[in-house]
Amino acid sequence: MDYAQLASELGSACGPSGYEDAAREKIAEYLSPYADEIKTDAMGNIIAMRRCGKQGARCLMLCAHMDEVGFVVTGHERGYLRFACLGGVDARMLPACEMRVLTPEPLYGVVDVMPVHALTKDEQGKPLPADKLFIDVGLSQEQAEQLVPPGTPVVYGGGVQRLGAEMLCGKAMDDRSCAAIIIKLMEALKGAELDMDLCCLISTQEELGTRGAVTGAYSVSPDWAIVLDVTHAETPDAPKHRTFKSGGGAAIGVGPNFNKRLTDAIIGTAKECGLEYQLEVISGNSGTDAWPIQVSRSGVAAALVSLPLKYMHSPVETLKISDAENIIELLTKFILRAGEVL
Amino acid sequence: MLDTLKTLCYLSGVSGAEDEVRDYILERVMPHADELFSDAMGNLIVFKKGAKTPERRLMLCAHMDEVGLIVTGYTDDGYLRFDCVGGIDRRVLIGKRVYAGADRLDGVIGIKAYHLVDRDEEERVPKVDELYIDIGCTDRQQAERTVCLGERCVFYDSIVEFGDGFLKAKAIDDRVGCAAMVKLIESELPCDAYFAFTTQEEVGTRGAKTAAYGVRPDVTLVLEGTTATDVPDIGEGKRICSAGDGVVIPFMDGGTLYDRQLYAVLTRIADENGIKHQTKRRIAGGTDAAAVQRSRAGVRTAAIACAVRNIHSPASVGKISEFEDLLRLARLFMEELARGDSD
Structure with missing residues (x-):
């Protein structure tokens, strides 16, 4: 199943904040082939662990939220x-x-x-x-x-459809589009030798104030976390300086919510691999799961990689498929070399 | 009736571009018509003989056109600018899917994310010239090649039966009238009748004006969809009619004082035949009757309608049993006329 099909299928599942069951079932179904252990916690988060098998390995957590408005x-x-x-x-x-x-x-x-x-x-x-x-x-x-x-x-109502040849449009692309990215990422990494454990946290109740991520991060207790969420893409009615280009690749968060070393390492990978990216400067609370994850337990080095999305929180949220593919490639390459750069 | 209505609702027929609807109706009625022609306004006029030839010439009338959008320009980044054709409350446009142009390309009317909306902006609904259609093009040239200026856009057409016998579709106004007339033409009629499938009702009953001139009826029955006012918050004084309370027989609306005798006949035969009916409790809206009634030396004109929630929106809703009742009442009216005692 290609990315667009997977994102369409996940987006068509229903999972408003606090009532994520149907979305959770779908995501778990697609994620479980790539996990050694998969569980659901009291808040309904999916926690899927892929061990690298090395003694004392550190843990990188990938996080996207499953709920929709x-x-x-x-x-x-x-x-x-x-x-x-x-x-x-x-x-x-x-x-x-x-x-x-x-x-x-x-x-x-x-x-x-x-x-x-x-x-x-x-x-x-x-x-x-x-x-x-x-x-x-x-x-x-x-x-x-x-x-x-x-x-x-x-x-x-309604599901997900193509808009023109290159765009995908529908409800719940915030943030199922990123849950689909994580699944494709895990698929790409299947069988690869890694230096660290990978944990996928697919969180609940993000739209009500990043609530699922609070308990999810506590139970995973990762060393690093890369949060995948959507950000605003340019539209005719939106201010240019607060939006990012659809087709401009990953928007990488910069600011106090994010660990500089982790962020710089991701940017470094993008540069070395010639992948397009854009910087999203956020002066305080990013409004994403990265905010509570960063201060979980004794602290987590967090980064934010965002997919530009038009008409966020509407029934017609629209993204460019190439941006999602860009993020899958960027993070696959980053994770394969993360042992060296972190 | 319901299948015919669903098929008709699916077709595109924004005012002035009713071709798809007309072609479909033509195909359906051709084998059953004794005479048919189209005039310069694009009206389709069908004559069919019945069991009797009444003294007075009867015309039934329903409009083929629907409200929609028309492409007026492009933005540099490949979005379509548009205007409304017919009366559309712009609040129903935001965040909706549309089909753009003759090729029915998928499009959406977006709005920037709520996070980017400031308080002042939230207090007002964007004007139509601030809205745009996203068809997935990335620059002006691509958009220009994809959809031409003047092409029409229709609302997305999900057609759903739901709840306790309701139908949701676009363009129930007035494909319900068209569907009823198609069904009548396909059946044996109690009396001769002309059927006018009109154009451009939504921009001012333009087609009906020439259709009535051409047909020269003595009596006309207009079949319509009309505004239902069922939302709970509306004040009692502002309610017009309700989907579920029966076929609407109006005595008056914003454009017409209907013929009093015909109004009385319609209510009587509805009562006699156990057809649930209501009238408009508030004077609003208008129909092709306004154009027909004052055609040539005047035409005795009545109307029956189905109450439609969210009329002129992508999600119009009507009661299925009332679509059937509209058809029944129209046929009973023809029988009455055939008996010659409707004076």
Whole structure:
């Protein structure tokens, strides 16, 4: 299975923060052939260990999060579902949005729109906050109460598709695209002799404040950690200085959240191998799992490698496939020589 | 009826570019029509003989076009600029999939990540000329080669039956009317009738104006999709009609005061035949009736409609049983006219 197929399959699985089960199952299925041990902890993290077999070997952890932004049902009105957001969602994209309601037998729904004539001049063109929107599942109040209890998770409808020849577009590319990178990376390293143990932490609840990574990093207790996440790609409406080029390769994080030696070693590999990369300077909290991992136990040397992604947290998150392939190549080469450079 | 509707909803027919819809309907009705022609506006007009020839010439009318987008330009980095064709609340556009151009290329209307949105920006919905369609091109030249200026874009077409007998699709307005007319033409009719499949309703009932002139009807029944107002938060005073509360028989809307006798006939025959119906409780919207009613020396005009949630959006929703009821009521109306007692 090539990268695009794998990322599409992982992205189509459902796993909003705290309700990651279906996504976890899919990821574990693809990751387990490359792990000596694989387990799930109390927070739902996947921890997959590949030992190098050497006495006293140190441990490099690769981390991506499995959860996606989503929603949770909070109540019912006239058969419609009230909901809250799980993670940062721009409610301006919700009207007329397709939803998948994750009841045992998932239900189809759409976010209904107040028709224009029902709005005052003042309200027209004003966004409706999420608490004024409702999911229409085509049920009566009684049916809805019975079938969709409060606490039922919801994700964007639709899966993942190509956009043109080179882009991949769909929900949950943040951060399944990076979970897929880790799986392809482990596949590429299969059978290779390594100087260190490799551990994959596929974390939960990142979108609610990097919660899974807190316990995941504690139990893995790695020496180094490379976090793979998405960053903002250039779009016509986004500020140029806060976005990165789709097609420009890995965005490598620089700043207090990241260990300089580890980061420089990754950059060095990129340079030596002639792989395109870009630097993402982050002055404080990176907002990624790298933030809690860095201060886990007595500290972990952390680095961040990001994939540029357009329209983050929308149903149409879009990435360039060549950027993901670039990251797979970069980190494969880095890990093969990590024993020498670290 | 449902299969025909689904097929019709899938087709692209943004106002002024209704070709796909017209071609499909033509293929369906050709074997059953006694006469058919297309006029300069692109309307498709079908005449079919029935069991009786009523004294007054009857026309049924539904529009083929749907709201959508039209490509107006390109950005240097290969995105499409667009404008809306027909009345679209721009809030339904953001983050949606579309099919761009005649080749139905996949595209999306993106918006920058929430992380990059400041508080002021969050308080307003971007204007249409700030939005753009991403078709995966990386520069202007590539985009120009891929989609031409003036090409139309339609909403992504997932067609889903869900909940307690509901259908979600784009363009239920007014493929539901088209589907009902196709089914009528394919059946034995109680009386002769002209069927006008019109163009450009969404930009001001343009097609119906010439269709009515050409057909010269005495009586017209317009079949439509109309705005349902089911969302919980809407004030009671602002509710128009509800999907699930029956076929809509309007006495008045923003464009037309419907013929009072025909309105009475429609409600009576709906009652007599156990067809659940409602009327519009608020005066809003408009239909081809506005153009037909004032054609030549005037036409006695009535309408029936299905209540459609999220009308003019990618996710319009209607009650499936009401699509069937629309068809039933239209046929009953023709029977009534054939009996000649609808005065």
